Amino acid sequence: MINVNIPRTEQQRIIIVGGGFAGLNLVRKLSKNSNFQVVLIDKNNYHQFQPLFYQVAMAGLEPSSIVFPFRKLIQKTTNCYFRMAEIEAIDVDKKLLQTSIGSIAFDKLIIATGVDTNYFGNIELEQNVIPMKSVSEALYLRNIILEDYEAALIETDHEKRQHLLDIVIVGGGPTGVEVAGALAEMKKYVLPKDYKELNEEQIDIYLLQGGDRILDGMSASSSAKAELYLQNLGVKVCKGSYVSTFDGKTVTMKNGTTYSAKKVIWAAGIAGKKINGIPETAYVRGNRIKTNEFHEIVDMPNCYALGDIAYIQSDQLPYGHPQVAQVAIQMANNLAKNLINNTHNPFEYKDLGSMATIGRNAAVVDLKRMKLTGFIAWAMWLFVHLFSILGLKNKLFVFINWVWNYLTYDQSLRLLIRPRRKG
Template identity: 40%
Template sequence: MDTNLPASTQPRVVIIGCGFGGLRLAKALRKAPVQVVVIDRNNYHNFQPLLYQVATGALEADSIAYPIRKIFTGQKNFFYRMADVQHISPASNMVHTSVGDIRYDYLVLATGSLTNFFGLESIERNAMQIKSIPNALNLRSFIFQNFEKALLTENPAEKQALMNIVVVGGGPTGVEISGSLAEMRRHVLPKDYPELDLSAMQIFLVEAGPALLGPMSEASQQDALRYMNELGVKVLLNTSIKRFEDCRAYYSDTEFIPSENLVWAAGVNGAEVPGLPAEVVTRNKRISVNQWNRVEGFDNIFAIGDVANMVTEDMPRGMPMLAPVAQQQADHLADNLQRILRGETPVDFKYLNKGSMAIVSRNKAVVDLPKNVHFNGFFGWLTWLFVHLMTLVGFRNKVVALVDWAFSYFSSDQALRLIIRPFSRKDLKDDKGKKSAEHRTATPEYNPTPPAIQTPA
């Protein structure tokens, strides 16, 4: 198939992925003497940090996504093709996509990351993940559908498994989604399901490491644990979920948490694109790049953001997989590409860490800033709100998010609990589009030995 891209006398920069990195790079090249071609399988940019709010009914999906074509209206050197990139052929400078082949002079991989299930097959088949808007809408529907089912069963063990939620991964996503679910249990579910005994519903947050929010300061880790305890989230540290089947999330060979709902937020891998030599792909599927984001061994292939593994002296395991890294690398690469076109030597990338934050409940967050500055609580929440509002793409999205947040803050309610996307486990697909084959048949049981719950020191 022909992709019908116009011929140009200017070099063509093909960017795969219009996430935080790809979008920023394409914009930064608007005045550069190049033709910019962006390929993404979705026709929208997705603001992943707020996906959990879509999953728990706090925000509309539309307010965290923005149409790619609309973002670039008026940018003359910009072309977009909605396509799935299947592989690349560096020898012929060609990208092979679901809609045809696209030639490049310079190629930038900005494909982000995929959920890492660490080879745990039953979890990959049965758990809910939260990497995309369809994932978030599925999760919301799945949880509310299970509450509808809980009303119908007489079996107390089955009822509890339908209501229990296990979140795996104590990083920002796991903490944020657990806090949001606990708020929902407190403020929304009692109004909607007065017939259910919600004291039987348990939310577990399971983390393999010794602390929540591993990369953040110790103060933030302790604050997060305290807030989780106050919200009634049962935190299990130094605990791994190894298997999830028949409504049981196993944390040892025989011990399990009875639950129908498991949210996997335990890790990600780079979303590598086939076609590069194995030597440049790391163990967690990121692509090794030098300090100019250039893929080792290639003059005209670059990678930025989550998929790029840039190692520095102070970051020997590579830059963190965070939106600001992707955006800063994009800005830097835009300058470097223009240097290369002028025949100049590119400049090394330096990451400017502006801090990190995680929201813990409707009005509490933890914030770490450089120079060991840490704050929390309501002020932390306001900071989180401001930063996320400012970084949302599009004025309409900012306004809609602000209205939704203000509504839920003042009313302690969330309007968005429609099951508009009926979802069953057999619809579950993995990242490669493979469908889940598993149907649950076993009746859940109570766990005779409940796990030990972590409380703050």
């Protein structure tokens, strides 16, 4: 296998695979230290801000507002390199990382590849549902929604039209709830203006949740409030509903109930992708990689795992830390400190709270000492997300879009842009 061309220096070479919240935060910290040569590997050449994918899917934001090119980020550094590649295998003994563009030697290796959509081995589901784990999938969803509205306008058969209009969302976590709320607002505010001939009252939006409440990672009062907000927007929240399969036309539940819809958005599960060279014993539930509290992968010297893919065993958290941005960021901060100062400080997660938005002036926020709902919670959600987006230009564009949408009750991005079809 060819060696990837990266100058070898006296510096300690740290390879970081994955430029998400964890990987990127680590790059930023380590790139300030001249003892290290930092090599970032990612299958894309940009960082994606996942919490706002649903707004791209609902035509509220441009994809370019929520992604940030890695090369721009490392422009001013002298010890940082980026290579666009996919990880293929790790040779721990030779300290060699194999990627789709060749092999690279490392002194230390950090795996921060995040997680992917989990279809629980159901091929039919995988082929027919729409996931939302990348900006391209969000854009795909936007196109499908708009295409189906166009098709519904010319469809004369009631049942077929209904099939094009109804949407099923599977998974009542923050992603499912936010998508359901945004779709319901689109139905309420946009459809009557854009598709006057369609009767928006006929559109059904279902949110299917396996457990007995939505937002089950938040407090019971927040989940009840979120459900009320969704119901007020006309979303049909179905709890205790486990999907068995979806054949592209009908969603079949484990209890035999069926829903007819062409579009099923899958926000019901995530799992990591296994990497050759990481021993089977290092994997736990959801293909997360087991590490100690210093982020070191068990039985793999000089290799670390951070973020969604990492699982730190602890009695308090038998299922690991929540797979959210704050955990990824705080893990990266802790590892950066340990690497820079040559220390061994264990990871301690500081829970800053959790939040979800349902629509305009409607959100829920759980903080340590208080719970917020309504406009204050919604304003806080906007502020936190705006603050977290990378790049001043992106922040500005997102802010302008939000203000515009808020004042006009309209989104300006309902464009159906598709790749050119050959032939």
